[in-house]
Amino acid sequence: MSDDELIWRIAGGSGDGIDSTSQNFAKALMRSGLDVFTHRHYPSRIRGGHTYVEIRAADREVQSRGDGYNFLLSLGDSFARNPQEEAYYGNEEIKPLSENLDELREGGIIVYDEGLISDEDVEAINLEERAEENDWHVFPMDLRGLAKEHGREVMRNTAGVGVTAALLDMDLEHIEDLMEDAMGDDILESNLEILHEAYDTVNEEYDFEHELRAPTGEHDSEQALLSGSNAIAYGAIDAGCRFIAGYPMTPWTDVFTILSQNFPDMGGVSEQVEDEIAAAALAVGASHAGVKAMSGSSGGGFALMSEPLGLAEMTETPLVLVESMRAGPSTGMPTKPEQADLEFVLYTSQGDSQRVVFAPGTIEEAYEQTRLAFEIAWDYQIPTILIYDQKLGGENTNVDVDFFDREPAPDLGSTLTEEELREAAHDNSGKFKRFDYENAEDGVAPRSIPGQKGGRYLATGNEHSPVGHISEDPDNRVAQMERRLEKLEKIREELDEERESNQTYYGPEDAEYGIVTWGSSQGAVSEAIDRLNEQGHSVKGIGVSDMMPFAEQEVRAFLESVDEAMVVEMNATAQLRGLIQKELGQYGEKMTSLLKFNGNPFEPAEIVEGYEVNLADEDRQPDAQVRIEPAAGD
Amino acid sequence: MSAFNAIGEEREIDRDEYTPGVEPQPTWCPGCGDFGVLKSLKQALPEVGKTPEEVLTVTGIGCSGKLNSYLDTYGFHTIHGRSLPVARAAKLANPELEVIAAGGDGDGYGIGCNHFIHSARENHDMTYIVFNNEIFGLTKGQTSPTSPKGHKSKTQPSGSAKTPLRPLSLSLNAGASYVARTAAVNPNQAKEIIKEAIEHDGFAHIDFLTQCPTWNKDARQYVPYIDVQDSDDYDFDVSDRAEAAEMMRETEDVLNEGTVLTGRYYVEEDRPSYGQEKKAVGELPDQPLAERYFDDDAEWERSYDLLERHT
Ligand SMILES: Cc1ncc(C[n+]2csc(CCOP(=O)(O)OP(=O)(O)O)c2C)c(N)n1
Ligand code: SF4
Numbered sequence: 026m027s028d029d030e031l032i033w034r035i036a037g038g039s040g041d042g043i044d045s046t047s048q049n050f051a052k053a054l055m056r057s058g059l060d061v062f063t064h065r066h067y068p069s070r071i072r073g074g075h076t077y078v079e080i081r082a083a084d085r086e087v088q089s090r091g092d093g094y095n096f097l098l099s100l101g102d103s104f105a106r107n108p109q110e111e112a113y114y115g116n117e118e119i120k121p122l123s124e125n126l127d128e129l130r131e132g133g134i135i136v137y138d139e140g141l142i143s144d145e146d147v148e149a150i151n152l153e154e155r156a157e158e159n160d161w162h163v164f165p166m167d168l169r170g171l172a173k174e175h176g177r178e179v180m181r182n183t184a185g186v187g188v189t190a191a192l193l194d195m196d197l198e199h200i201e202d203l204m205e206d207a208m209g210d211d212i213l214e215s216n217l218e219i220l221h222e223a224y225d226t227v228n229e230e231y232d233f234e235h236e237l238r239a240p241t242g243e244h245d246s247e248q249a250l251l252s253g254s255n256a257i258a259y260g261a262i263d264a265g266c267r268f269i270a271g272y273p274m275t276p277w278t279d280v281f282t283i284l285s286q287n288f289p290d291m292g293g294v295s296e297q298v299e300d301e302i303a304a305a306a307l308a309v310g311a312s313h314a315g316v317k318a319m320s321g322s323s324g325g326g327f328a329l330m331s332e333p334l335g336l337a338e339m340t341e342t343p344l345v346l347v348e349s350m351r352a353g354p355s356t357g358m359p360t361k362p363e364q365a366d367l368e369f370v371l372y373t374s375q376g377d378s379q380r381v382v383f384a385p386g387t388i389e390e391a392y393e394q395t396r397l398a399f400e401i402a403w404d405y406q407i408p409t410i411l412i413y414d415q416k417l418g419g420e421n422t423n424v425d426v427d428f429f430d431r432e433p434a435p436d437l438g439s440t441l442t443e444e445e446l447r448e449a450a451h452d453n454s455g456k457f458k459r460f461d462y463e464n465a466e467d468g469v470a471p472r473s474i475p476g477q478k479g480g481r482y483l484a485t486g487n488e489h490s491p492v493g494h495i496s497e498d499p500d501n502r503v504a505q506m507e508r509r510l511e512k513l514e515k516i517r518e519e520l521d522e523e524r525e526s527n528q529t530y531y532g533p534e535d536a537e538y539g540i541v542t543w544g545s546s547q548g549a550v551s552e553a554i555d556r557l558n559e560q561g562h563s564v565k566g567i568g569v570s571d572m573m574p575f576a577e578q579e580v581r582a583f584l585e586s587v588d589e590a591m592v593v594e595m596n597a598t599a600q601l602r603g604l605i606q607k608e609l610g611q612y613g614e615k616m617t618s619l620l621k622f623n624g625n626p627f628e629p630a631e632i633v634e635g636y637e638v639n640l641a642d643e644d645r646q647p648d649a650q651v652r653i654e655p656a657a658g659d
Numbered sequence: 660m661s662a663f664n665a666i667g668e669e670r671e672i673d674r675d676e677y678t679p680g681v682e683p684q685p686t687w688c689p690g691c692g693d694f695g696v697l698k699s700l701k702q703a704l705p706e707v708g709k710t711p712e713e714v715l716t717v718t719g720i721g722c723s724g725k726l727n728s729y730l731d732t733y734g735f736h737t738i739h740g741r742s743l744p745v746a747r748a749a750k751l752a753n754p755e756l757e758v759i760a761a762g763g764d765g766d767g768y769g770i771g772c773n774h775f776i777h778s779a780r781e782n783h784d785m786t787y788i789v790f791n792n793e794i795f796g797l798t799k800g801q802t803s804p805t806s807p808k809g810h811k812s813k814t815q816p817s818g819s820a821k822t823p824l825r826p827l828s829l830s831l832n833a834g835a836s837y838v839a840r841t842a843a844v845n846p847n848q849a850k851e852i853i854k855e856a857i858e859h860d861g862f863a864h865i866d867f868l869t870q871c872p873t874w875n876k877d878a879r880q881y882v883p884y885i886d887v888q889d890s891d892d893y894d895f896d897v898s899d900r901a902e903a904a905e906m907m908r909e910t911e912d913v914l915n916e917g918t919v920l921t922g923r924y925y926v927e928e929d930r931p932s933y934g935q936e937k938k939a940v941g942e943l944p945d946q947p948l949a950e951r952y953f954d955d956d957a958e959w960e961r962s963y964d965l966l967e968r969h970t
């Protein structure tokens with residue numbers, strides 16, 4: 026836990042505008058030359074309810090939210106349902122202060138809006154006493170009053186940012202620039218006044234006894250602050266996807282919204298439809314008619330897509346679906362992260378399923394694997410699914426702008442032109458042999474598109490003959506099944522042999538102990554591995570992305586190279602560990618699980634503790650809300 | 660230059676072009692009304708100048724869903740109830756295609772009814788033919804949403820306690836801009852109605868009465884039928900929503916008493932189709948999206964050019 030970093034938490038009611046305030050503050054920190062990482066925590070409510078955003082900033086790479094935090098800007102909840110102690114939910118106005126104290130580090134700073142949170146309430150939570158115990162520096166500020174005086178009450182966030190900047194000894198330049206970009210003239214002036222007034226007040230009225238200051242740094246190249254949802258949407262755009270159909274559901278809605286907002290300017294089409302069955306079916310229809318199309322959803326909505334997904338598999342219609350996980354089962358905890366849909370996504374829909382599943386874990390991986398998903402889907406005529414969690418979708422971090430300076434790839438893969446169709450095989454009646462197993466390469470039979478001359482065929486979810494007629498002939502059945510199954514093996518070969526690995530490795534190669542993880546837990550795992558090695562342990566890690574076809578070779582090699590391994594994932598049933606055992610048929614005795622399913626992502630310290638408990642072979646659970654699931658035979 | 664040269668091709672079209680080679684032969688039962696739909700489509704399509712390869716026929720699952728196995732266009736035999744969302748998207752992807760969706764009464768008025776309502780509401784420019792045999796044919800004769808009240812089947816052994824769904828009224832209220840009912844026993848009227856539906860710019864819904872002699876023995880063969888446009892007993896204006904609604908209600912009521920009324924019920928000429936509406940708000944490109952993927956000179960936008968908002 027180093028103090029060369031700032032972890033700033035802004036807490037308020039949902040509806041208090043902390044999202045946009047924190048987004049701009051994170052950008053200001055990024056522009057000042059720091060690496061940043063944001064984490065948002067919010068309830069499934071539109072107004073009120075305790076919510077916060079954390080921004081971690083340091084002059085080095087930051088890959089997770091970190092452990093705890095060191096600066097609290099508590100706005101109080103101006104949408105509190107019931108500002109009385111006796112109310113069923115308790116006094117909510119003060120919750121953005123009272124409920125955030127446990128994780129505040131020693132020596133940390135607290136700024137709260139005394140315009141909203143009353144002195145009696147603060148006394149009632151013994152803030153003074155606790156501050157003394159923990160060496161916290163408390164700054165009650167009338168943010169509301171200050172905002173009102175120079176503008177409107179809602180501008181109290183700006184006052185909070187001004188106070189923050191003063192206490193951290195930050196230059197206001199980047200903050201001002203961003204406000205100028207974001208605000209219209211009518212409100213800009215008042216906001217700037219508020220910012221400066223707050224900044225000056227702090228400097229005039231307080232002697233600083235705290236040590237925390239904003240870190241300083243410098244970037245070698247221009248940075249962009251974006252989320253996993255942005256990266257997936259941008260990967261899709263660069264892959265030439267121009268059709269999306271969907272139905273809103275948190276957290277998938279982010280990707281859907283970003284593309285819906287961008288497509289009209291790019292000649293693309295977005296359709297919000299009646300339900301998720303329709304959404305997936307539309308994507309299939311658009312793809313069938315020659316457009317690169319996608320759809321997606323979260324748990325329950327994705328469940329409705331099972332049947333159209335199977336239709337795409339059987340008709341070999343290229344398709345990309347995204348599944349954005351949130352805590353289940355059923356409606357679960359809609360705004361909380363979890364990684365418990367892996368098995369669901371791998372196997373949903375009837376029959377011997379043949380799909381590709383990638384699980385990106387970082388912003389860069391989300392972009393790369395989305396592009397790859399489209400490429401594979403259109404080359405091999407197979408549905409490809411990107412599975413990611415709410416945490417990756419919503420977290421923002423800085424990425425080199427140059428990373429995105431890439432050629433677009435709109436190619437339709439194994440699709441024929443009319444000219445090529447003339448050379449292709451047809452049956453006696455002139456029908457195109459769309460599912461020609463005799464001339465297929467790598468299991469792939471090239472496709473035609475409706476409207477093309479000489480390409481007529483029937484696509485059907487029934488088993489079918491080379492021209493697409495429904496057929497239950499046993500020989501044809503076996504030939505078609507084998508051809509379709511061959512595609513997955515060829516994709517495995519391509520991923521293993523021809524492409525850069527989608528798996529990410531952490532720590533020293535010759536380490537004795539391994540941590541296996543997937544998705545957004547990679548960030549916390551990677552930090553934990555750094556810390557463990559600094560403490561003298563010998564630990565390395567692998568983040569797995571290729572779920573189907575599974576990264577068999579790489580995971581096997583990794584597990585072979587270590588004495589013991591711990592699989593870290595945000596679910597209760599150890600799904601990745603189960604998949605490894607199924608795919609590799611062994612290592613049940615080598616792998617322990619560290620699981621977390623309380624709705625909050627792993628913090629690096631929890632992984633360090635899990636490792637220590639596990640290594641010491643102690644018969645106890647870690648203190649944090651995580652579970653150790655022993656290896657088989659233990 | 661277009662990548663889809665079957666579209667808009669001007670030439671003589673032989674009806675046989677719509678018939679597959681030797682195989683497959685229709686497997687419908689003798690006397691099945693589904694033959695009537697196939698036959699009238701094969702007549703209508705050449706008459707409206709459509710070549711087989713500019714037509715995409717999208718079907719659901721049921722005896723009716725086999726339509727495109729025997730009608731040699733581009734075809735997509737989808738899953739139970741989902742022909743419409745697949746068809747809609749194909750039309751958006753390439754508006755120049757002639758898109759015809761079809762399926763059974765179970766398929767369209769039962770499991771896929773949500774899509775039916777929304778496709779009608781959105782007024783997609785396509786034809787939707789529902790083979791209404793008032794029964795689940797393929798799964799061997801269970802009660803369907805249009806089975807008459809009291810209809811006995813293996814799954815409703817004491818007779819259905821449900822009032823049948825009103826397909827025409829539902830269609831009108833949902834927003835279809837062309838609504839007609841025809842019957843397999845009346846191929847000439849059927850052909851004319853199909854032609855009108857194809858030429859109509861908007862969602863054209865045809866409730867097609869198709870007798871199922873195998874499972875719906877107690878149901879009629881839909882004879883004698885009356886064409887409401889030809890009969891002096893009926894006089895209403897197909898462009899008047901209220902009059903159409905009243906006529907539809909009566910038609911639905913008397914069917915269960917044995918009177919088969921058919922004809923055009925509602926025709927709204929000036930309502931823009933969904934494609935036109937979507938273009939008007941700038942959410943559908945002027946050129947068919949599908950063409951762009953075959954255009955080597957097309958410029959593809961990049962995310963790199965969107966990054967300013969993130970810096
Ligand atoms: C999701 C799903 N549920 C059930 C079925 C089984 N099934 C196939 S066709 C059908 C009903 C057929 O009735 P209808 O749609 O009226 O078509 P018809 O055979 O009468 O033409 C059913 C229930 C299925 N294929 N898929
Ligand atoms: S079961 Fe009925 S609907 Fe199906 S083919 Fe036979 S007659 Fe036609």
Ligand SMILES: [Mg+2]
Binds near residue numbers: 721764796803
């Ligand atoms: Mg039926």
